[in-house]
Amino acid sequence: xxxxxxxxxxxxxxxxxxxxxxxxxxxxxxxxxxxxxxxxxxxxxxxxxxxxxxxxxxxxxxxxxxxxxxxxxxxxxxxxxxxxxxxxxxxxxxxxxxxxxxxxxxxxxxxxxxxxxxxxxxxxxxxxxxxxxxxxxxxxxxxxxxxxxxxxxxxxxxxxxxxxxxxxxxxxxxxxxxxxxxxxxxxxxxxxxxxxxxxxxxxxxxxxxxxxxxxxxxxxxxxxxxxxxxxxxxxxxxxxxxxxxxxxxxxxxxxxxxxxxxxxxxxxxxxxxxxxxxxxxxxxxxxxxxxxxxxxxxxxxxxxxxxxxxxxxxxxxxxxxxxxxxxxxxxxxxxxxxxxxxxxxxxxxxxxxxxxxxxxxxxxxxxxxxxxxxxxxxxxxxxxxxxxxxxxxxxxxx
Numbered sequence: 001x002x003x004x005x006x007x008x009x010x011x012x013x014x015x016x017x018x019x020x021x022x023x024x025x026x027x028x029x030x031x032x033x034x035x036x037x038x039x040x041x042x043x044x045x046x047x048x049x050x051x052x053x054x055x056x057x058x059x060x061x062x063x064x065x066x067x068x069x070x071x072x073x074x075x076x077x078x079x080x081x082x083x084x085x086x087x088x089x090x091x092x093x094x095x096x097x098x099x100x101x102x103x104x105x106x107x108x109x110x111x112x113x114x115x116x117x118x119x120x121x122x123x124x125x126x127x128x129x130x131x132x133x134x135x136x137x138x139x140x141x142x143x144x145x146x147x148x149x150x151x152x153x154x155x156x157x158x159x160x161x162x163x164x165x166x167x168x169x170x171x172x173x174x175x176x177x178x179x180x181x182x183x184x185x186x187x188x189x190x191x192x193x194x195x196x197x198x199x200x201x202x203x204x205x206x207x208x209x210x211x212x213x214x215x216x217x218x219x220x221x222x223x224x225x226x227x228x229x230x231x232x233x234x235x236x237x238x239x240x241x242x243x244x245x246x247x248x249x250x251x252x253x254x255x256x257x258x259x260x261x262x263x264x265x266x267x268x269x270x271x272x273x274x275x276x277x278x279x280x281x282x283x284x285x286x287x288x289x290x291x292x293x294x295x296x297x298x299x300x301x302x303x304x305x306x307x308x309x310x311x312x313x314x315x316x317x318x319x320x321x322x323x324x325x326x327x328x329x330x331x332x333x334x335x336x337x338x339x340x341x342x343x344x345x346x347x348x349x350x351x352x353x354x355x356x357x358x359x360x361x362x363x364x365x366x367x368x369x370x371x372x373x374x375x376x377x378x379x380x381x382x383x384x385x386x387x388x389x390x391x392x393x394x395x396x397x398x
Contacts, residue, residue, distance in 0.1 A: 001142050001143060001236065001237045002139075002140050002141055002142050002143075002234065002235070002236060002237075003141065003142065003143040003144065003145060003208065003210055003234070003235065003236070003237040004136070004139075004141045004143075004144050004145070004232050004233065004234045005144075005145045005146070005147075005207050005208065005210065005232070005233040006020075006144065006145070006146040006147065006197060006201070006230065006231075006232055007147050007230070007231040007232070007233065008146060008147050008148075008149050008150065008189075008197075008230060009147075009226065009227065009229050009230065009231060010150065010182075010184070010188060010220065010224055010226055010227065010228045010229060010230075011149065011150055011151075011152065011182065011187075011188030011189045011190075011193065011220070011228075011230075012149065012188075012189055012190070012193035012194070012196070012197055012230055013128075013189075013190040013192060013193040013220060013230075014125060014128030014129055014131075014132060014190065014192035014193055014196060015059075015060045015061060015062070015128055015218070015220075015221075016060075016193065016218035016219065016220050016229075016230040017128070017132045017135075017193065017196055017197075017218060017230065017232075018031075018060040018128060018131045018132055018135060018218065019047065019057065019058040019059055019060035019216075019217075019218030019219055019230070020057075020058070020216040020217060020218030020230045020231065020232040021131075021132065021135030021136065021139060021216060021218070021232065022047050022058045022060060022135070022216070022218075023057060023058035023215075023216035023217050023218060023232075024139065024214045024215060024216025024232050024234055025139060025214055025216070025234075026135045026138055026139055028045060028047050030138060031045065031131055031134060031135065031138075032045055034085070034089075034134045034138075035127065035130065035131065035134070037083050037084040037085045038079065038080075038083045038085065038126075038130060039079075039082065039083060039084075040079075040123065040126070040127075042064060042065040042123060043062055043063065043064045043065065043123050043124070043127055044062075044063045044064075045060070045061075045062060045063075045127070045131075046060070046061045046062075046063055047059070047060050047061075050219045052217075052219055052227035052228055052229050053226070053227040055217060055227050055229060056217065057217035057218060057219040057229055058216070058217065058218060058219065059218075059219040059220075059221070060131075060218065062123070062124040062127045062128065064122070064123045064124050071126075073097060073098070073101040073112055076094070076097045076126070077094060077097075079126070080093055080094055085130075085134075086137075088137065089130070089133050089134060089137055092133045092199070092200070093129055093130050093133050095199050096129050096133070096195045096196055096199045096200075097129070097195075098112075099173060099195050099198060099199050100169070100173070100191065100192075100195045103169045103172035103173050103191075103195075104169055106172055107168050107169060107172060125192050128192055129192060129195070129196060132196050133200075136200070139214075139234060141234060143202050143237065144197075144200045144201045144202060145201060145202055145203050145204070145207070145208050146197050146201040146203075146204050147204070147205070147206075147207075148177075148178035148179060148180055148204060148205065149174065149177065149178070149179045149180075149188075149189050149194075149197070149204075150179070150180055150181065150182025150183075150184070150188050150189070151165070151166040151170070151171075151174075151179050151180070151181065151182050151188055151189055152165050152166065152181075152182045152184045152185070152186050152187050152188035152189070153165055153181065153182070153184070153185060154185040154186060154187075156187050165186070165187045166187065166188075166189060167187070167190075167191055169191045169194075170189055170190065170191050170194045173191065173194040173195055173198045174189070174194050174198060177198060177204050178204050178205060184224055184225075184226075186222055186224070203305070203306065205305075207233070208237060209237070209238040209252060210233070210235045210236060210237050210238055211235045211236045211238060212233050212234070212235040213234055213235040213236065214233075214234040214235070215231065215232070215233055215234070216231070216232045216234070217229050217230070217231055217232075218230040218231075218232070248332045248333065248334065248355070249332070249333050249334070249335055250330060250331065250332050250333070251330075251331050251333075252328055252329070252330055252331070253281060253302050253303060253304055253305075253328070253329060253331060254302070254303055254304070254305050254308050254326060254327070254328060254329075255300065255301070255302055255326070255327050255328070255329045256300070256301040256302075256303070256308075256311060256312070256315065256324050256325070256326055257298055257299070257300050257301075257324065257325045257326075258298070258299050258315065258319070258321040258323070258324040258325065259288060259290065259296055259297075259298050259299075259321075260296055260297050260298075260299055260319060260320060260321060261288075261290040261294045261295065261296030261297075262320050263319060263320040265297075267318070267319075268285060268297075268299075270318070271283075271299075271314070271315075271318045271319060274314045274318055275301055275311060275314050275315075278303075278307060278310040278311055278313075278314055279303060279304070279307045279310070280301050280302065280303045280307070280311055281302040281303055281304070282300070282301070282302040283299075283300070283301050283302075284300050285297045285298065285299060285300070286298040286300065299315070299319065299321075301315070302329070308326070312324065333353075334353035334354060334355060334360055334361065335353070335354045335355070336351055336352065336353055336354075337351075337352050337354070338350070338351050338352070338365075339352060339391070339394075341364075341387055341390050341391045341394060342390065343383075343386050343387055343390045344386065345372045345376060345378075345383055345386060346372055347368075348364055348365060348368045348369060348372065348383070348387040349364070349365035349368050350362055350363065350364050350365065350387055350388075350391045351363045351364075351365065352391070352395070359392075359395045362388055362391045362392060362395075363388075364383075364384050364387035364388055364391070366384075368387075369383040369384045369387060
């Protein structure tokens with residue numbers, strides 16, 4: 001799968017996104033052809049190579065001739081509906097403008113249909129947002145990931161007068177997204193940039209496991225002490241990596257650890273159930289000797305990165321811990337498949353571990369064996385061994 005990772009080194013804006021896409025291989029002529037499908041006039045696209053602290057980048061700018069026009073959300077929707085852009089581009093551009101309208105409606109306590117776009121309703125913002133979506137589609141990018149966003153500080157002027165940085169609409173768009181100060185007395189994330197990345201990015205944080213194929217730098221207009229650049233990395237997402245002998249599957253997961261010595265041990269069963277319900281991969285306890293010779297346990301949880309937040313919510317809600325340790329770990333594992341095996345007691349699910357179709361381990365599903373043992377009133381170990389024997393027989397191991 002082809003993905004892009006946005007490194008928001010000094011923030012993000014609509015023109016920086018387009019500049020980075022052009023720098024990564026999008027053709028300006030191709031972009032101009034697609035934009036004609038909007039049936040808009042009075043603008044001209046300009047892309048030039050610039051240098052930021054010695055780093056070559058592309059600066060994108062929309063030069064416009066139209067007078068200031070305040071468009072409403074429904075005006076944007078009508079514009080998209082009448083255009084001949086492909087459906088997927090229309091939908092994504094519409095989603096971005098909907099998020100902008102939603103943010104404004106919350107701030108001004110008005111219905112979305114009543115919201116008038118000011119700066120972001122201008123022709124340059126429409127072109128920036130549409131160009132960003134077109135560029136992502138043309139470069140074949142299927143998923144987008146992003147770093148945390150630096151916000152900047154200070155004040156800026158808009159249609160409503162002087163407002164603080166980050167702009168209220170920007171903050172509204174970036175709810176539940178990782179952000180940090182950025183240290184610059186300037187707007188580092190514009191409402192347009194916030195709307196694009198918050199709508200399109202699947203996840204924010206560390207770079208996903210990927211093989212980089214193309215890199216693009218989009219330049220901002222202002223000069224900072226740091227290079228005012230947005231860097232895009234485009235390449236193949238690596239869901240599973242093979243080791244050097246190509247035998248075992250590998251992946252990366254998050255390990256959460258916390259030490260507990262002041263909690264009722266009867267609670268652990270319930271806590272484990274809750275953790276598995278939020279897609280924890282493994283949950284286990286390790287006995288510890290804590291300070292002042294108190295006996296305790298280390299609670300260990302393995303989960304995928306996208307499930308980390310929900311796992312933390314369970315831990316902080318259901319346990320007595322005040323903090324956890326988190327790290328990324330690499331797993332090496334057999335290829336695993338589940339089969340329904342026919343036995344004299346009935347069908348039982350069996351998990352099979354293989355290396356290149358060679359069976360290495362077989363484990364009958366405990367819950368299936370337990371259910372049959374109860375129904376047939378026979379020893380659990382008899383059901384378990386029968387399932388294992390029939391599975392080994394099916395795969396020709398014995």
